[in-house]
Amino acid sequence: MEKIQKQLEQVVRQLFGNDLLVELTVAPEETGSDYASNVAMKLAKVAHKAPMMIAEEIKTELGKVSEGYTIEVAAPGFLNFALDEESFAKQVAEYAEVVDISSDEYSGKTVVTEFSDPNPFKVLHVGHFYTSVVGDAISRLLELAGAKVVRANFGGDVGLHVGKTIWALLQSNYSSDDITIEKIGQCYVAGTKAYEEDETAKDEITHLNKVVYALADLGEERSLERLEIEMVAEDFGISTAEVMRIAELYWRGRKLSYQYFADFYARIGLKFDKYYPESTVAGRGLTEVKAHIGTTYEESDGAVVYRGEKVGLHTRVFINREGVPTYEAKDVGLIFTKWDDWHFDESVVITGNEQSDYMKVVLASVQEYAPELVEHTQHLTHGMVKLPGNVKMSSRKGNFLKAVDVIDMIEHELAETSSEEARSRYSSLQGCAANLSRESGLSSEEPQPTSVDTKIILAAIKYAFLRYRMGGDIVFDPKESVSVSGNSGVYLLYSAVRAKKILQKLKNEEVNKKIVQEDELQYERKLNKKIVQYAEVVRGAVQEKAPYKLCNYLYELAQEFSRFYEHVPVAGSVRVSERKVMVQAYLNVMVHGLGLLGIEVPEAM
């Protein structure tokens, strides 16, 4: 394809002295060709000639150098290219050997990807699952393109939500020994409710929040020292015993939270290179913002704000009137900290789209005094995860879908299946759901080696998240995601496993000649055509940081293989050696592509 493109560009330049962008696309099926170009029609305007005539001229000229393909002209001026069997065979044979599509677009570059970003003291919900899967897939794509990727995770270990939670924990008289991640989650909901409904509670929480900031500033060790505790107690006018309790609850809860995150990430096969708790960047953010008061930021109503209106945005508060840095200032601190840590060539931040304008304001402010950091930063956003039927989830009320619930839901869906036949078909999946639930007790930060069943369920979920274009809300349908047919991860896995089975069979093959039907060659050709497009698709997916493009391609590829599988015998055929190459190439591409999505292919299903 690249060869055709180059030759075509050359001819266009030669004939028309014009180096406009020559586009080569995959030709529609009915044309019987493989690739198509519309240059002739684009040239019609500048050359003042009929498109068909231009196309014919190009065809004649290109025909002199063309090799391995034939050219046709179609109304109203398309140039269609059909590859010879040998050209296909050669390319497919390369994929059968090894999938080598690494590009150098990012070679030698450092990219920091930031995603997932859960807050300690809050529960991981389905949105974290989604953004984690998407962020990891994008990271993998960038790694393939040669980048050194640093997966970063930014989370609010200080902030109002912590104040609310600790307040409720104190109200419930919990000690640091008997809190669990579940109790913390419940107390966050209770604390939020009190904050909204009870003025006294609101004041207490605001005050408590400042105590927590002070303790976090000291760090775990110092904040538990007698001398420091006495000073904090004096500063905030509360008893040393109370400070002690708060400190213990805080550090214990924080530890439980980070362990809970690590456990979850390990279960889904993901590992972060760097955690940036907000407490570790808040100071830096405060310093940067304060240093630019009067130039970039200004004081207003006792707070420090940035007037986004001057660049078409809105005003946001960076330091509130209590002197506490808001999320804005912490994000400023994070940008500088990342820069100091990695000197990134690119920083990719992935969050929900509700933060779109927020991030613009933060970046616009930093742009004024550290433009080089902002120029290398890209903010990607995604929508919310919704359930079928437009079910809304509210995290404030606590009635939302937890990340682990996703797995439970699938288990539930499977159990609902009523027919005897289907039940037995699903039994292995049920087992794996149970397996995953059990694994929740594990506490290793390394990604867990996954069993066959776990691979299937993770594939189902990850694929269900990744197949949508990023940006808008997505609908997660548990039923469809484990669906054994259609555009699902399970379907892709199944098609790959079938290919494996064919290859295993061929190891002890007996030659049993079968006549090759004419239509079999059509299925071969279609499969080959699809396989050969892989490198191009990956390039596009990397460029646009769009894993969904890869998903779409892999699904179409699996479909093409399934058709081939149904209609074309491999074992025993006189074309067994040629077909073996195709199957091997298909399997290699599928395994490689799914790998880029963070999905593993099991040996059997």
Add this chain to the structure above:
RNA sequence: GUGCCCGUAGCUCAGCUGGAUAGAGCGUUUGCUUGCGGAGCAAAAGGUCGUAGGUUCAAAUCCUGUCGGGCAUACCA
């Protein structure tokens, strides 16, 4: 009010740096099981691409208006 995102088949989505008859899956209807695993394959029905204009040889795609939905819009993250 202002800004951003979205609107394509009953449902969920591709297609959007303009190109050939707008494509998939689910669901519905109908076929295919001595066969490398039927967790599959084949086929049918289903569309005024929200709507009205404009630009162009050519518009789902670009521009403008408009309607509908979502998000953001000062001390949460």
